[in-house]
Amino acid sequence: MKKELLLASFLTAGILLPSPATAAVFSTIYSFGDSLSDNGNVNQAVLQATGGTQTFPPSPPYDGGRFSNGLMWTELLAQQLGIPLVNFAFGGATTGSANTLDNTLPGIPLPGLEQQINNFVFNTPVADPNALYTIWVGANDYLPTNSIGFTPVATPTIPLTHIQEAVNSLVGIGAEQIMILNLPNLGEVPRTSFSLDGNCPVNNQFDADCLNDVTIAHNNGLVSLFSGLPPEVNIIPVDINSLVSDAIENPAQFGLTNVTDGCFNQITFAVCSNPDEYLFWDSQHPSATGHQLIAQLAFQSLGIPEPSAIAGLVAMGLMAVGTRVKGKR
Structure with a gap:
């Protein structure tokens, strides 16, 4: 039983603390x-x-x-x-x-x-x-x-x-x-x-x-x-x-409706009415x-990982360990 609990602690620690190689x-x-x-x-x-x-x-x-x-x-x-x-x-x-x-x-x-x-x-x-x-x-x-x-x-x-x-x-x-x-x-x-x-x-x-x-x-x-x-x-x-x-x-997959023009026209100084739907702010800069x-x-x-993803991984890891411990009995 101690061996299984030790395994659980290591697995949980490994999930909570991402490897330095992937998450500094x-x-x-x-x-x-x-x-x-x-x-x-x-x-x-x-x-x-x-x-x-x-x-x-x-x-x-x-x-x-x-x-x-x-x-x-x-x-x-x-x-x-x-x-x-x-x-x-x-x-x-x-x-x-x-x-x-x-x-x-x-x-x-x-x-x-x-x-x-x-x-x-x-x-x-x-x-x-x-x-x-x-x-x-x-x-x-x-x-x-x-x-x-x-x-x-x-x-x-x-x-x-x-x-x-x-x-x-x-x-x-x-x-x-x-x-x-x-x-x-x-x-x-x-x-x-x-x-x-x-x-x-x-x-x-x-x-x-x-x-x-x-x-x-x-x-x-x-x-x-x-x-x-x-x-x-x-x-x-x-x-x-x-x-x-x-x-x-x-463009629709990114919530955009215009990916070819700048929202701000540097010649006329006009600004579009929906800048959040433009990929470009002006002729060469992102919005x-x-x-x-x-x-x-x-x-x-x-x-x-996002916090929600980490929480999900922790839950999955604990469930997996719990299954192993229960099976061990």
Whole structure:
């Protein structure tokens, strides 16, 4: 009988405490990237530079310095995990040192991923191994821009090298849990999808189909980018590409009615009446609903069971053990 009760205690403990390999307990989220993660850093820089007289992106219709109409996925993920968020992401960031908002916001120094990481490493001699580090960047390296200091690239070689260097820098100071998000098809956002016709013409890297091709190459490169990292480092991939593609192909399943347009028209400044049903807020940024979907996928990628799921597993485990104990008698 004692043996059966001991087995019961071990089984229950195993259910209550998920394996560290699948469900880590994080202390903080440190976020790096571009406008897809920036929850107000560019806006703070603009407020400081203008003495509080200007905001960017303009609020309203943008929400509190976010490049969307609501909370960003990193904020939602931090809320779901119940931990603080420290955000280093800046809108306009490329994977290198350039920032594509240099012409939009002249005279305001805005970093790329390289400076974000370098600043963090300089000020953090030893990284918290229990923190979650997120990197989502790359779109600005490929999309058309009015930047005066950066020319978009047509192949992923340089962006992937920059991302690898960023990860290596974090690992070098002790980071162990690093979440990497891939890119949605860049030819399927409202800004570029008008030229989506199944054909990538010669000498037009900004054609929608050409942008989709480079997206595929970028995402494929991410898959094999971190094979040489130390065994204690856990790279957590998040397949944003599949999520966005699924939402575009089956909008009703995601509660969406519009997956081709931005709710906010940046030319007419008109805002749609049902933003919660739009995948995109403007010509290239997710809506608040889109960020909710991204946050949900990011959480699922961590492999942490929902509380209700844990309770169900506990009940199943206890029922199974109880059956064994009863049978033993």
